[in-house]
Amino acid sequence: MISPRKLKIFGKRDFDKIPQLQKLSNDEKFSIKVASHVLPFRTNNYVVDELIDWNKVPDDPMFKLTFINSDMLLPEHYDTMYRALKNNYPPEKIKAIANEIRFELNPHPAGQLSANLPLVNGEIMNGIQHKYRETVLVFPSAGQTCHAFCSFCFRWAQFVGIDTLKFATDESNKFLEYIKNHKEVTDVLFTGGDPLIMTVQKLKIYIEPLLKPGFEHIQNIRIGTKSISYWPYRFVTDKDSDELLKFFEKIVSSGKHLAIMGHFNHWVELSTDVAKEAVKRIRNTGAEIRSQSPLIKFINDDSEVWARMWKEQVKMGIIPYYFFIARNTGAQHYFKIPLAKAFTIYRNAYKKVSGLIRTVRGPSMSATPGKVAIEGITEIYGEKVFVLNFIQARNPAWVKRPFFATFDETAAWLDDLTPAFGSDKFFYEDELERMINRKFESVKAEAI
Numbered sequence: 373m374i375s376p377r378k379l380k381i382f383g384k385r386d387f388d389k390i391p392q393l394q395k396l397s398n399d400e401k402f403s404i405k406v407a408s409h410v411l412p413f414r415t416n417n418y419v420v421d422e423l424i425d426w427n428k429v430p431d432d433p434m435f436k437l438t439f440i441n442s443d444m445l446l447p448e449h450y451d452t453m454y455r456a457l458k459n460n461y462p463p464e465k466i467k468a469i470a471n472e473i474r475f476e477l478n479p480h481p482a483g484q485l486s487a488n489l490p491l492v493n494g495e496i497m498n499g500i501q502h503k504y505r506e507t508v509l510v511f512p513s514a515g516q517t518c519h520a521f522c523s524f525c526f527r528w529a530q531f532v533g534i535d536t537l538k539f540a541t542d543e544s545n546k547f548l549e550y551i552k553n554h555k556e557v558t559d560v561l562f563t564g565g566d567p568l569i570m571t572v573q574k575l576k577i578y579i580e581p582l583l584k585p586g587f588e589h590i591q592n593i594r595i596g597t598k599s600i601s602y603w604p605y606r607f608v609t610d611k612d613s614d615e616l617l618k619f620f621e622k623i624v625s626s627g628k629h630l631a632i633m634g635h636f637n638h639w640v641e642l643s644t645d646v647a648k649e650a651v652k653r654i655r656n657t658g659a660e661i662r663s664q665s666p667l668i669k670f671i672n673d674d675s676e677v678w679a680r681m682w683k684e685q686v687k688m689g690i691i692p693y694y695f696f697i698a699r700n701t702g703a704q705h706y707f708k709i710p711l712a713k714a715f716t717i718y719r720n721a722y723k724k725v726s727g728l729i730r731t732v733r734g735p736s737m738s739a740t741p742g743k744v745a746i747e748g749i750t751e752i753y754g755e756k757v758f759v760l761n762f763i764q765a766r767n768p769a770w771v772k773r774p775f776f777a778t779f780d781e782t783a784a785w786l787d788d789l790t791p792a793f794g795s796d797k798f799f800y801e802d803e804l805e806r807m808i809n810r811k812f813e814s815v816k817a818e819a820i
């Protein structure tokens with residue numbers, strides 16, 4: 373039996389309330405505080421008491437995953453904020469400095485603001501993204517936060533309180549009209565933040581309509597979540613846990629597939645009794661759990677960690693799904709791993725596991741044109757190259773058409789790569805440019 377736990381949330385002003393943190397020196401604590409004034413910080417008593425191994429701090433992976441440190445900011449950004457706090461600037465000035473830095477951190481990578489938002493009658497529809505034909509992402513406004521924030525999170529801009537940086541739809545559900553009219557869409561993915569931070573009541577407002585007539589084309593409902601890791605009590609002993617699971621059952625019995633897209637970065641997150649119980653209870657509803665994570669330096673840059681995590685997942689009935697490259701936003705300079713090394717870690721982990729685990733796809737970069745996987749590193753007619761492939765693309769015709777980039781030991785993102793064999797462009801580049809320009813033009817035309 374799992375006993376209920378009362379949630380205690382810690383933000384950037386609560387460092388004094390975390391007993392374990394008091395072991396750190398005042399300088400160390402202050403540097404965490406400085407960094408947490410730029411990148412969003414939030415954790416809770418479960419993460420602090422059960423997931424972090426405080427004997428291994430500051431190197432412990434779960435500590436790095438949740439506590440922002442000074443090296444996660446560029447030195448000039450850190451210095452600016454350090455001075456502001458040391459000199460006790462007024463709060464509004466500190467906020468302005470923080471925001472200035474944030475806008476320099478590529479808050480919305482991969483063209484999310486410019487290219488993914490659908491147009492309805494020439495108007496941009498906020499709160500959803502439609503990049504790949506089959507799948508619409510929905511960002512429920514009440515789900516734009518998480519139980520705890522990951523220091524590398526590519527959605528960090530959702531959490532810093534700047535409205536112009538935020539994707540969110542409200543409960544008026546205009547997005548439903550869009551989905552109803554787009555019969556090519558089979559998947560609706562609720563994302564955030566973490567939609568499971570919402571009460572069941574709120575969640576139902578978004579999901580229940582999709583079970584009704586008019587939405588027969590929607591086969592799969594996905595919910596992206598970190599809750600199994602950061603607050604498994606959500607599924608076990610919280611006030612509306614049972615109601616949540618009943619709702620999952622209802623979705624499944626309506627004939628649709630319910631996929632919980634669980635975010636796990638390290639096997640430690642699945643090691644507690646309550647996490648195991650959460651997985652068991654979710655699976656008992658008929659929902660499937662799939663797992664995804666980026667490769668992150670200091671946290672999981674080791675093939676052993678991945679192999680152990682995937683094995684544990686499959687034993688629990690979780691299906692490994694995506695192995696991502698950390699995106700070019702926020703603290704990427706700190707967490708990034710060169711593509712060549714990322715491929716080696718992926719391959720070494722993949723080599724160690726059975727076929728049931730090799731459902732995992734990657735290493736994948738979610739870039740502007742699509743999800744680009746590194747298929748291999750090889751030599752063709754004397755030139756060392758990366759073999760690349762689209763797992764998903766803005767134009768479905770680009771999918772699974774191998775293409776080649778010159779090998780580069782230090783490249784860490786698609787933008788760092790150049791086409792191999794002397795070509796000056798990758799095959800999709802002209803068309804991508806046309807697609808994005810066309811979108812801009814139609815928005816401008818309507819605005820005039």
Ligand SMILES: *Cc1c(COP(=O)(O)O)cnc(C)c1O
Pocket residue numbers: 488501503504507509738743763764
């Ligand atoms: C990854 C992603 C999806 C889902 O892709 P699948 O391959 O179907 O899992 C949908 N939309 C966006 C914008 C994505 O980045």
